[in-house]
Amino acid sequence: MPVPGFPSSIPVSTDAIHDSFVISRDDRILVTGAAGFIGVRVVEELLDRGFHNLACFVRPSSDLAGIEAIVKRHPQSVRIDILKGNLLSRADCEAACKDVAVMFHLAGGTGEKSFPDVFMNSVVTTRNLLEACLRYARLQRFLLVSSFAVYSNRQKSQYLDESCPLEAHPELRGDAYCFAKVKQEQIVVDYGEKFGIPHVVVRPGSVYGAGKRGLVGRVGLGTFGLFLHLGGPNTIPFTHVDNCAAAITLAGLVKGIDGEAFNVVDDDLPTSRQFLRLYKNSVRHFRSVYVPHMVSYSLCYLWEKYSQWSAGQLPPAFNRGRWYAQWRKTRYSNEKLKTMLNWKPRAATVDGLRLYLQSCAQGEGHA
């Protein structure tokens, strides 16, 4: 929900930036995961840009308060269909994809530790949507929202951009989400190559904003009452949910970018240490211990080796692959996003973080 003091509906010039979107404003747009943290903002962004024929695919159990609030804020001429269903059902996917010109696919398995569960809710569902799209042959773009989790981050330079290699063996990273996201991207690219489905992939960094709470894993891990600060001097690839939604929306609409991938991070990113300090000062104080990179790398290496040696007595939750992906010192780029999509972060990081931490503090107060 919008944060007080931060404009929830930022005026968007509907014509100034791009006069050539892949669809007209009457065409039907499907947003999966529309009731989710980013999905709601994407829906609002599309409406703000003048697209008025939207279908929002949500789970039957989804909280629709966010979408309902958006509907109230927009004129009655806007058509928003709420489609309740399960993307594992091919019939539901076919019904949802009928006449769709652009698909914003945000739904996916998150927060689950089981590989089959996340895979099913990310990859099988994506395949069902792609198959359904083939049936109707109206699709102008399939926009997949992926994640930074797909990068191996083992490139020589500390600089991470869209040209960096993806995780070649996601099954070894011990991270079900990474495995599913790599496979999800693969299947979208495969369908693009085999069947000519025009697609674009967006990889947001750590998306924050009102409604999210807690510290991202890139900063560190809480364990046995102590917070292990692993990020240290690393830059945290934050993107405010409104900035992220704007990037996703543009990537789904702008002409001439089929087959491209875009990383989404904001400007003026804080280091892990700066963010942790802000969090402690604004939200709550707790004990933390900084673990230098050399030590965290060694611990991940030892955990990985012990996991192998003990045949999985400890699952390989920590390993070198994960260390590189999450805790290696890395700098991030949003140049491609700015150059090709003319994207500009609307929410300045300093303001976005301030309001985010305020909302975290309010949440802590209510907890």
Next chain:
Amino acid sequence: MLKVAIVGCGKIADAHASVIQRVEGCEIVGVCDREPLMAKQLQERFPIRKCFGEVGELLSEARPDVVHITTPPASHFEIAKVCLERGCHVYVEKPFTLDADQAQRLVELAEKKGAKLTAGHNNQFSHVARRMRALVESGYLGETPVHMESYYGYDLGDPSYARALLGDQQHWVRRLPGKLLHNIISHGIARIAEFLTCDHQHVIAHGYASPFLNGIGETDIVDELRVMICEEGRTTAYFTFSSQMRPSVHDFRIFGSKNGLLLDQDHEILLRLRGAKFKSYAEYFIPPLLFARQHVGNLLGNARLFLARDFHMDSGMKYLVESFYCSIRDGAPVPIPYRQILLTARIMDAIFDQLRHQLPNRLVAGRSRADLAFQAQPLASKMIEPSSTGVESQSGTMRART
């Protein structure tokens, strides 16, 4: 080399593949799922030779000796039947089948085909459960058990499963005869069935949707269950399934005429409960010390197992799989006697049958306590008896792998 196949590549298949790759002398020659992507993802993560989309294709091409069935329970019977008819030995995940009749027919078919069957009651083979079994067999309890209590807690807040179930009206669990209970309680019931000595039991069951479920408008799912199981003049047992009880325990207590035992599955703790008492005030001081000593013993035992790399989360399943494969290779008895599998299925049938005849939960929602008290029905009991087919050759106590 034993050739193994897995049918059904969902969450539990991961545990099977992980265990099988740690068992010596076997190889996963194929996995199968109607959803080819699911079969493929399992193959990519484990050393598996090939993946298939049809069971028939798997059996014809991969020619497995053993098939692990890890599909949703509604398909267990049909898939197991096909596999047994092809002469494969079959490991069926819990719940074994939808009802006792299906279980009986599978057992008969296995015997006819000279194949072996087992059920995924892996909790009965954890380190602590095996220690308990050894003590019972040594006569620690006395003669026949007098009474048992089996607690099975289930946290509905567990996001990996419960949220999916509660949010999906079409979830396969809802279509099982016993719904949520059907998918979960066999572990707790099988613990009791292992030590029941007769084939005739009275089962009295009472189930209801918890206030938590009623509060979120969920009235189809029974998540609180209390069961009493009585053998004519002999052993009795209570079974408790609860989603709301905290701590959410998985305990088993068994009392004999001499002593008792307490098994705490969650913490891998086994405590001996002395039948004899100490004199006077000694009863207040010596038993706590003895319990403390036992707890230290459990701690050291668990640490020793961990250091020996033999304390995996799924160690019970590994032992069950090893014992089952051993029974296939060496002709040893199956690790879970068929009598226990059938008895577990019959007790579950009796429970679900009684729940179906209880006040429907949706009527319960919204009524006051007084209304409920007024309308409470006397609890009916159901006598369960074995069917007449002979499975005596497999009956007996739980057999440990030699």
